[in-house]
Amino acid sequence: MSEKNPLSIGVFGLGHVGLPTALGFSELGWNVIGVESDPKKAQLIKNEDVPFNEIGVAALLKKHSNSGKFSVTTDTKLAVKQADILFMCVGTPKRADGSADTSQLEQLARELHDSIASYKIVIQKSTAPVNTSRKIKDILVGGKNDGHDVKSNRKIVDVVVIPEFLREGRALEDFFNPKRIVVGLDNPELRPVIIDLYRPLLEKIKQGEDIFVFTDLSSAEIAKHTANAFLATKISFINMIADLCAKVEANVETVAKVIGMDPRIGTEFLRAGIGFGGECLPKDLSAFIQIGKNNGLDFSLLEAVEKVNNDRVNAYLSQVVRYLGELGGKTLAVWGLAFKPNTDDVRNSQSVAVIQRLVNQKVRLQVHDPYAVEEFKRRNQVSDLITFCESPIEAAHGAHAILILTDWPQYSEEDFSKLCKVMKTPIIFDGRNTLDPSVLHAAGFQYHGIGLGNNA
Numbered sequence: 001m002s003e004k005n006p007l008s009i010g011v012f013g014l015g016h017v018g019l020p021t022a023l024g025f026s027e028l029g030w031n032v033i034g035v036e037s038d039p040k041k042a043q044l045i046k047n048e049d050v051p052f053n054e055i056g057v058a059a060l061l062k063k064h065s066n067s068g069k070f071s072v073t074t075d076t077k078l079a080v081k082q083a084d085i086l087f088m089c090v091g092t093p094k095r096a097d098g099s100a101d102t103s104q105l106e107q108l109a110r111e112l113h114d115s116i117a118s119y120k121i122v123i124q125k126s127t128a129p130v131n132t133s134r135k136i137k138d139i140l141v142g143g144k145n146d147g148h149d150v151k152s153n154r155k156i157v158d159v160v161v162i163p164e165f166l167r168e169g170r171a172l173e174d175f176f177n178p179k180r181i182v183v184g185l186d187n188p189e190l191r192p193v194i195i196d197l198y199r200p201l202l203e204k205i206k207q208g209e210d211i212f213v214f215t216d217l218s219s220a221e222i223a224k225h226t227a228n229a230f231l232a233t234k235i236s237f238i239n240m241i242a243d244l245c246a247k248v249e250a251n252v253e254t255v256a257k258v259i260g261m262d263p264r265i266g267t268e269f270l271r272a273g274i275g276f277g278g279e280c281l282p283k284d285l286s287a288f289i290q291i292g293k294n295n296g297l298d299f300s301l302l303e304a305v306e307k308v309n310n311d312r313v314n315a316y317l318s319q320v321v322r323y324l325g326e327l328g329g330k331t332l333a334v335w336g337l338a339f340k341p342n343t344d345d346v347r348n349s350q351s352v353a354v355i356q357r358l359v360n361q362k363v364r365l366q367v368h369d370p371y372a373v374e375e376f377k378r379r380n381q382v383s384d385l386i387t388f389c390e391s392p393i394e395a396a397h398g399a400h401a402i403l404i405l406t407d408w409p410q411y412s413e414e415d416f417s418k419l420c421k422v423m424k425t426p427i428i429f430d431g432r433n434t435l436d437p438s439v440l441h442a443a444g445f446q447y448h449g450i451g452l453g454n455n456a
């Protein structure tokens, strides 16, 4: 491939995946040029400002803007000229019918097609339906010709799928400590190139090449959707059990602990609560259901997973109404906007769904989130019924109850005896089972978790 040494990397789309990926490769010693089509976002990053909350990214951005190992542009042609390996990290949002909208990937492929003049490796990192990478390759070469330019018949591109498994809020931690690096390719000659790309990481974490799973393009694409569908299944499964526990006064936390002690099941993703949200799990689950349908398969197992999750907000609010009665005109404290802790991402946050429902019922809301308030304001029309508060205790002042909707760890460190005194009625509806009921009871609170039986 390139005679240049070291390799140069282009990362297209500097969002939650692209920016940490770009900076991760800069930290590994590669020269990285990041391309962001949104000029405002690109300018922010140029100014060493991170457009979202992600641990460690600001420090690496500063470090590698100064070291010269990372630069930003909106100019695709310039980046394609400079880089040997091009990472596609653009969004693949959900369409109205639930399928994945791959138009950003296709548009980027067209832009790359117009810019590529010499051989490049194009890596699809975005999560996309099986066979998307083949379509991307067709666009890149301007016709079906196995990576060769139709007119010149020169090999100009290879397409590789390296799906991203990072967790938002821990993107860099996951970049530097991957559990596996899945590489889908149809040209085996690329294996050593990909291994060399990650070699500095393997050396840094003293990891052998067995971390790689080399496979075909389709298996790599399916592996990513399967992983997210399985995680979603675990969450909906335990939430279904939580509904039973709530009915019969059993404790879902104990049940989850018992099954989690079996290594065949494991403890992760077995926390009952108001369900999963965010940009990835819901959309990837819906997309996978559509992929099943398109292939004439029965994916009703996953449809049930989606249904259980869609019912969570209803189930939670029914519990609130059961104890508080008619909610209209009452004041509730809302703790948490982000779809999970350590991020300011409110996309498809269950908290936002709860807030919308309560605003429609004319409930006054006093809202706290340590990071996500600005992002919430940017993405939502904010009702006059909502007051944003600087601290959890300020949000609780005069409230009929506290609703915990994001399990920020700092919420369990509050002084609940003090909180109890400032509220109209000291009641907590812990939608994430994040607090210790015994601490709350001792402080004088009425505590309601999800499926906790007599403990709640």
Ligand SMILES: NC(=O)c1ccc[n+]([C@@H]2O[C@H](COP(=O)([O-])OP(=O)(O)OC[C@H]3O[C@@H](n4cnc5c(N)ncnc54)[C@H](O)[C@@H]3O)[C@@H](O)[C@H]2O)c1
Residues within 6 Å of the ligand: 012, 013, 014, 015, 016, 017, 018, 035, 036, 037, 038, 041, 089, 090, 091, 092, 104, 107, 108, 111, 125, 126, 127, 128, 164, 165, 166, 167, 168, 279, 280
């Ligand atoms: N967010 C996650 O935690 C996560 C984890 C694993 C995989 N993924 C997948 O990674 C992909 C990206 O997700 P994200 O959360 O980073 O999305 P994002 O919306 O945060 O970022 C995408 C960025 O791409 C930019 N963009 C769009 N078209 C472009 C183009 N032609 N050239 C340059 N920039 C362009 C957008 O302006 C945006 O800034 C998606 O497929 C997602 O499913 C996301």
